[in-house]
Amino acid sequence: MxxxxxxxxxxxxxxxxxxxxxxxxxxxxxxxxxxxxxxxxxxxxxxxxxxxxxxxxxxxxxxxxxxxxxxxxxxxxxxxxxxxxxxxxxxxxxxxxxxxxxxxxxxxxxxxxxxxxxxxxxxxxxxxxxxxxxxxxxxxxxxxxxxxxxxxxxxxxxxxxxxxFGGEAAQPATAPVPPAPKPAPEPPKVNLSKISLKKSGDSHKIDLSKNSGEIHVNLNWNSGRKKLFGGGGAVDLDLACMYRLRSGEQGVIQALGNSFGSATGLPFILLDQDDRSGASVGGENMFFKRPELIDFAVVFAYIYEGVPNWRGTDATVVLQQKGSPDIEIRIDNPDSRDRFCVLASLSGKSGSLEVRREDRFFAGHREVDKHYHFGFRWVAGRK
The missing domain is CATH 2.60.60.30 (sav2460 like domains)
Known part of the structure; x- marks a missing residue:
């Protein structure tokens, strides 16, 4: 019609x-x-x-x-x-x-x-x-x-x-002024700001001395309206990361092998769930509770089962931090048939954390590891 x-x-x-x-x-x-x-x-x-x-x-x-x-x-x-x-x-x-x-x-x-x-x-x-x-x-x-x-x-x-429509946008922060008593709390303002890293190599630096809170990484994707696999099933797209802390400790956070990490102990990185269909409204979420401990990390997504076809996923990863604009990265260059997509790298540098769009595709964990020089020893795993 x-x-x-x-x-x-x-x-x-x-x-x-x-x-x-x-x-x-x-x-x-x-x-x-x-x-x-x-x-x-x-x-x-x-x-x-x-x-x-x-x-x-x-x-x-x-x-x-x-x-x-x-x-x-x-x-x-x-x-x-x-x-x-x-x-x-x-x-x-x-x-x-x-x-x-x-x-x-x-x-x-x-x-x-x-x-x-x-x-x-x-x-x-x-x-x-x-x-x-x-x-x-x-x-x-x-x-x-x-x-x-x-x-x-x-x-x-x-x-x-x-x-x-009666809402109010949040304004950029200004120099602090002495607090004044208020009769009642004001309603929250909507933060309309965002930073889109659109090309491989685009980066944004987070000043950890000003924004020391956790970094929340959210992955959302198409829940299966398009037939992404030969059988037409819903896609199982997983969020994961490889990390190295300033102390030298390193590891992998992912649903595979139930390596969900920890929010209260080392490495202070937590993966909240394994959304196997993309049907969860909140997608998959990873929390870097102590980003100041990060020396280097790569955030990646991989198709766990089926024939890779990134074009239909409409996958987007958003890095959120309180008091700072959201950083958005979309998988919009899906020419590769490889199963793994490294979305972003996080590099700790002198009180800051540089977020860089990677946009690199790999066949598997070993290839990601080799490219970024972590040096892990790999064995077969399953959910």
């Missing part, structure tokens, strides 16, 4: 399913496009920041809204049966980073469910310097979910959209 700007329909005209998806694909002539979803109340306001779904917050608390961004677009998976009553409308937007809406070469937004879909195609024609678009709304009226194609330009960028 092809839709036009301003067209509205009842969800029941498309599907009776309560689990639906909104997929947004945007091709830019320059710059990048960030897709977001605002879950707002009856007044059209973001009364709960946890329902602002974007690159730094990919799911609502109960999982009624989840987001997966990949090289071929952004997918918002919606479970309407779990949507809280306070969320009366979902607004999907796209904001330009380093460009304007007139730079859109082409785009499509698709609502799908129950095997049916409704598409709206758009471009930058008719826009000038608008920095964002409000693409569509999914809203409740008279107890029925309805869909509206808005396709309206918005002069500000993502921070202006956030303000429009």
């Amino acid at each position: 092809e839709l036009q700007k301003g067209q509205k329909l009842k969800m029941t005209d498309l599907t009776d399913a309560r689990q639906v998806q909104i997929r947004v694909s945007v091709r830019m002539n320059s710059g990048e496009a960030d897709c977001t979803c605002f879950g707002v109340d009856a007044a059209g306001k973001l009364s709960d920041d946890r329902y602002f779904i974007f690159y730094n917050q990919a799911a609502s608390p109960e999982g009624a809204i989840t987001m997966q961004a990949g090289t071929d677009g952004t997918v918002f998976s919606l479970d309407l049966s779990r949507m809280p009553d306070k969320i009366q409308k979902l607004v999907v937007t796209v904001a330009a980073d380093g460009a304007a809406m007139c730079d859109i070469a082409g785009g499509v937004i698709s609502l799908s469910g129950g095997g049916n879909s409704a598409d709206y195609r758009f471009s930058g024609e008719g826009f000038v310097q608008e920095k964002a678009l409000i693409l569509c709304e999914l809203y409740r009226k008279d107890g029925i979910w309805r869909y509206n194609v808005v396709a309206s330009g918005f002069n500000g960028g993502l921070d202006a959209l956030l303000a429009h």
Whole structure:
């Protein structure tokens, strides 16, 4: 079904399913496009920041809204049966980073469910310097979910959209001032900042003297909507690392062999779980509790079972640290048929930790070890 700007329909005209998806694909002539979803109340306001779904917050608390961004677009998976009553409308937007809406070469937004879909195609024609678009709304009226194609330009960028819906973006830190008493705590502000390491060799330095807290590494990937293996099963993509501490101690943290590490003792690196399907909203997570102890480490992902096909995983790793922008690395150069992808290296240097995009593919553990000169002795392992 092809839709036009301003067209509205009842969800029941498309599907009776309560689990639906909104997929947004945007091709830019320059710059990048960030897709977001605002879950707002009856007044059209973001009364709960946890329902602002974007690159730094990919799911609502109960999982009624989840987001997966990949090289071929952004997918918002919606479970309407779990949507809280306070969320009366979902607004999907796209904001330009380093460009304007007139730079859109082409785009499509698709609502799908129950095997049916409704598409709206758009471009930058008719826009000038608008920095964002409000693409569509999914809203409740008279107890029925309805869909509206808005396709309206918005002069500000993502921070202006956030303000429009009643939220507030966090501002960069400034010089400290003497604390003043406050009558009540202010609501938390949304951190819109991120650093994308896009090319092999791109790096970012974390100043550990200013940010000494843990580093949280999150891996998320496509949960199996695409057939990645010959049998069509869901992909089992594992997050792991090889590390060497300043003390000289070294090892491997991975689900294989149940080497999950420790948060309270050496090496102070912990892998939280083995998500065998990608169905977990939180993906797989690794915590570097004492990053100042790291001499060198490589963070890698590997396909545990099946024929390697990275192209369909839409895998993204995000390094998070309190008080600093998120560092994002996407596996978007999947030409290799090798099973292992080294995503990033961490190098400890004089009170800092340099995060470098590696983007290297290998056949197995031994090849990774040999390239980075750890010198491990390998034996067969299993989960």
